[in-house]
Amino acid sequence: MWRKRLVIPFVFLLLIGIVSCQKKAEVKGVNLKIDFSEENLTDNLITDMQYTWTIDDNFAKFTQDLNIYVHFWHGENLIFQDDHFPPVPTSQWEPGKEYVYSRRIYIPSFIDEFDPEFKGEETLKLQIGFYSPYDRTGESMQEVYSQKLKVTPPPLDTPEIIYEEGWHDLEEDPQSYLKQWRWTTKEARCIIDNPHRDALLVIRGGVNLEALPEQKVIFKINDQVLDEFIPEESHFERSYNIKKEMLGDKDEFILTIATDKTFIPAQVIPNSQDKRELGLQISFVYFR
Template sequence: MSVPFVFEEYRGVKPLAACVVMAMALSAVAGCKKKEDTQPPVATATFSSSRAKAPLGSPLDLTYRFVVAANAPAFDKEYRVLVHFLDSDDQLMWTDDHFPPTSTKDWKPGQRIEYVRTMFVPQYPYMGQATIRIGLYDPETGARLPLGGENDGQRAYKAGSLELLPASDNVFVQFKDGWHNAEVAAENAQVEWQWTKKTATLALRNPRRDATFFLHFDGRPDLVPGQVVTVRIGDTVLDTYNLTTTEEIIRRIPVTAAQFGEAENVDVTIEVNQAFVPAQTPAAKSSDPRELGIRVFHAFIEPK
């Protein structure tokens, strides 16, 4: 907040009255200042990424660490981790809020909590330095706990940074045959997926070197017991996975330069042994007439 210092008449107000107006404005400025957080921190959070620079759309392994204060009181609730990714103007781009794998109810004074989450960088229209701020909050009330570190005034603490690069640095992957139209989550426009049919094909330019194929998906083994997902190039099977959970899965599939072959373009086939039609599956309670295999959130090739 800035105050226009005008020594003469202040927008038609006489000098004496102007002093009063300015005094009130200065008081307002003081009121806008962030108050110091006097409560002792219950923990200190830090963050690191598998890469300091990441193209949009690429996968990252994010390591979250919390060191619980030696004098921290017992955590009486299951708190959620707040993770905000901000641009150079401190504007929120996206979040990675989550519950830690070890419930905060089980955190002990002096304990170090560390875990890794894999995230695909959203296709957000921004390139440059991103700041990561972390906090702990009560999901029922939104109340945040005091942590150690640089506070933004709302108990979101600077924990690290990341440089975002253009998506053109990635190997282009095209959803070719056997795919339904893309869909977006109603509660979060950053979450997008495409359902496969029984067999679906991805087309990509041959990287001509060893790479890792990341496949982020889920399925419905609760509706179709015994679902098996096979990934192959031609007749060469790269990966076989038995679906036993409806939770999202990220498979990291190694692919050698020899398996990519010599062709300029390569087709990667994703095949499900059993597809299903929700409208013909009573347990699905759906009128959807499509043949569905698995729901794919990301398919990404990372050359080595």
């Protein structure tokens, strides 16, 4: 059941008002080194991105806490971004210091292998810099780092994920936190190709705390419980390094996503006509 591509729906927010062709000021005294946990970058990939900020004696202290923009461009298209505030606020940065931290990113599927002009790899342009969180015009942008990244398609043996039983149809709301999701019933199953090696599993989702307080989330691989937890917030993301022994010897394995409670919106939400049995709101299942 191998296929060439694993396509997982995922939507990324764009910073309102930023114009890509706008000239950006440079920042003296700030040097940035970027490292990825994966040696070879592909699309449809989760990887850790390490930032090493080195501040030298030419640095003029920031007067406010600036946001960091991290933009990945494919041609003129902004494929995704990871804008963030650094763990140490920029107003506290000092000459002679180094600030290091990592953030996990997801490179979405964007390569068209069937394009006649495709030559085996694509190029993403990575741009990183500062901007004021109060600016929506792009005028405060100060570029620090720019690099071209070579990106190839995933390996041919990338596992395919099939949403089997226990799932409702895909839903979308660009204004919501999860953007896209599928509701489960009390128990839902995915059939996934067994790569017969260790792999990373990431599950992102949500619960309705008002309808179901203290709702338990249960993940199983085949018949073995992987994790049980009660989310403290309405959204969660869990990552697991799965050992190949847990996947078994068959060419496929079953991922079960279950809960101890379900609700029917029409019975608990005023004016709702939704009579479905809803369990968990799952937006992202990644296995590679």
